[in-house]
Amino acid sequence: MIISVINTVLIVAAISGLLALLLVIADLLFANYGxxxxxxxxxxxxxxxxxxxxxxxxxxxxxxxxxxxxxxxxxxxxxxxxxxxxxxxxxxxxxxxxxxxxxxxxxxxxxxxxxxxxxxxxxxxxFNVQKYKAVVTEIKDLTYDIKELTLKLQEPASINFKAGQYVQLESPPYEKSRQSASRAYSISSSPDNQHFIQLIIRLVPAGICTTYIFDYLKSGDEINFTGPFGDFSIRDSQADMLFIAGGSGKAPIKSMVEYLYQHGSKRRMIYMFGARTRKDLYYTELFQDLEKKMVNFTYVPILSQPTEECEWKGKCGYVTPFFPEYIRDPQNTEAYLCGSPGMIAAVIKGLKSNGINEANIFYDSFA
Amino acid sequence: MKETPSELRIHNNMKAGYLTVEGFLGKDDRHFHDIIREDHAVLQKISISAVQLAERMEYFTGKAFEIYDGAIIIDEKFRVEYKSYRGKIICPFAHPGVFRKGEIFFKNLENGIELCWTPLNIHMIAEHGFFEGKGSKHRLDPVILKQALFGNGDL
Known part of the structure; x- marks a missing residue:
């Protein structure tokens, strides 16, 4: 009885599959939509x-x-x-x-x-989005799970993008993945450098694209990407700017700050970067150097769980309690956020309770 | 067993190297239908449904999500931490929808059981009764999961 039922199910399934296949073939061969x-x-x-x-x-x-x-x-x-x-x-x-x-x-x-x-x-x-062929010129470890990738564009040889935008990087089929995969990564370099782009990539455990980048991709390899995408970009105003990021969320903010520096912006800028311990911090010297070059720029790294080994003398805890210290004029402040969805939600709540208008809060969530 | 095109697609999605490097079947050589059926039988034996387990997981996940950095102690006996990763993942059952990439690290402080699950795990358990294959990184044994989430004596 059971064998008979199984046989019937298998026969029906096989016939359904065959019919579906015939329909696909017929559609390919005979359907002509002109x-x-x-x-x-x-x-x-x-x-x-x-x-x-x-x-x-x-x-x-x-x-x-x-x-x-x-x-x-x-x-x-x-x-x-x-x-x-x-x-x-x-x-x-x-x-x-x-x-x-x-x-x-x-x-x-x-x-x-x-x-x-x-x-x-x-x-x-x-209409500005294109497919690019690039060559990896450098892969640098920024932390234990974050790498910086530098790509030299080959074809086309240059890209126009706005600071804050992202590209979709394509990993080809490789030993651990049978198909190519595209993943979105924010550009961390300034738009002024049109022949190279840099990406900051954090390892996703068992992730197809990041495993390829971390374990297989080498300097000199070719890689393809599409872009630029996204509307996370600097608004054209003279309002104070509050940048807030965590983890690999530093990428679009770095692009924005470098762009503003290169264009001599006089806007007041505060950059609060939340990390867990000292080993999660990176680009610290780069931003401290920018602080020296731009009198209107302040970099504030904040550790949520500093250990004794960190020997940390800076600010501790989450970023939100420090908002009153750095927000000068809430009605004239734009906030630019990049990080995990949980962080974005908490920070938006904190900004609003500190008087920042929601319309002036822009973000790129890791979504 | 002959698979329909739809089953074949699901089966492929579950293999290593399709949606994730490790896949969802681990070292389990059972068909995913068998994994679901056998876990369902276990659920009946321990008198709990997949949806009940998923709802409890969702409760802890939601609490940990609010504390975006670090762990939270819930009801004085559960330690939960949500680690976010960039991007989203689709369901291998080709269920329309995408799920946040992340891992939830859970510890029942009373009985010491530690587990790790993903937002996709919650969906697969609730909608498909799928707890992943044995040996898979995020396989959640229904008996242990129940003990961890609801407490049922020490392991």
């Missing part, structure tokens, strides 16, 4: 062969929306606004969209098959 138009932001038109995913067709035309899963519908990054022509919202998209996004016609571009003319909206800065 030429379609993708109209972007009401002004740019792409003529494409229909039937493929919107994300793939945009990529074919060198328009790169962020994507960490290669179009498998599992990362939720490749969002864009579809004004018409995208077909109905699919169940595979819903978990990634908020009710407001659904109401605003935001869709996952990897899940939309272009079968008719489609009208979409994407941020203008996406």
């Amino acid at each position: 030429e379609m138009k993708i109209t972007i932001n009401g002004k740019k038109e792409l003529v494409v062969k229909g039937g493929s995913s919107l994300l793939g067709l945009l990529n074919d035309n060198k328009i790169y929306l962020a994507s960490a899963c290669g179009g498998r519908g599992s990362c939720g990054f490749c969002k864009c606004k579809v004004n018409s022509g995208g077909g109905p919202l699919l169940p595979t998209e819903k978990p990634f969209l908020t009710p407001q996004e659904i109401e605003d016609n935001i869709r996952l571009s990897c899940q939309i098959k272009v079968k008719e003319d489609i009208f979409i909206e994407i941020p203008e800065n996406i």
Whole structure:
């Protein structure tokens, strides 16, 4: 009886699988959607062969929306606004969209098959995103679990980005991973250096991309990335700036501070960096040196769990209790945060209770 | 056992080198259906559901998440620490949605049981009854998990 049931299940499963395969083959061989138009932001038109995913067709035309899963519908990054022509919202998209996004016609571009003319909206800065080939020129240990990667751009040979933006680095298939993987890392170097970029990367235990970077990638190797992405960047004002970061969150802040220094900014800047112990601190000399060069810049490392071995004479605890000491004029202060989601949530709460307007709090969460 | 395309995809996602370097099956050579079925039988024997365990894990995880740096003592008998990593991970069951990368280090101070789980573990236990294969880094044995989360004498 049991064998008979198992046999029936197996036969049904095999027939279903075969039918699904036949449908895919038939779709590939016989479905001809002809030429379609993708109209972007009401002004740019792409003529494409229909039937493929919107994300793939945009990529074919060198328009790169962020994507960490290669179009498998599992990362939720490749969002864009579809004004018409995208077909109905699919169940595979819903978990990634908020009710407001659904109401605003935001869709996952990897899940939309272009079968008719489609009208979409994407941020203008996406047109600046390109695929880059680079060579690793240096890999430096910053702490026991954080490395600094320096990449010299090969093709294209230069990049335009804003301090605070990130790229998606691609690890190729290697001994411990059967497929390539893309992961987002903030650029830590200044945008003024367009031929090199630096990334600060913290090891993710069992992470495909960071294991590759930590254990396999060598100086001289080629590596690909896409970017720049993100809207975490310096706002154009003269307000005081409060930078707060933890762990590898130092990357975008370093890029911002170096950029402001190189452009002779006179804005008042406080940089509070939270770490657990002294061995989690890095770039201390670099920022102390910037303090000497910029009279309006103050660097404040704070240890939450200093041990006796740390011989730490600086500030101890979390960053939030020190806000009153450094916030001069809450109504005229912008805060720039980068760190874990837990840290971001706690810091935002602390900033608001110290009178900083939420509209002036900008952050890049490790999300 | 012949797998449907969907099962094959899930099985591949669970292997080492697909979603994570180590995968979700460890050294366990059982099919993931068998791992789930056998753990379900254990849950019935110890009179607790996967959802109850996941809800308790979520409770501790939420408390530790608020203390973003360092450990927190909860109810004077649980020490919990949340370590965040950059990025998100998808569910190997191809369940739509992404989960924060991180590890929760848990110790029951009364019976000494120490465990480590991820936000994805909580989802896989609640939604799929999957506690990972034996030998997997984040395998959570249901009996030990219950003792750790609810206390049930010393190990």
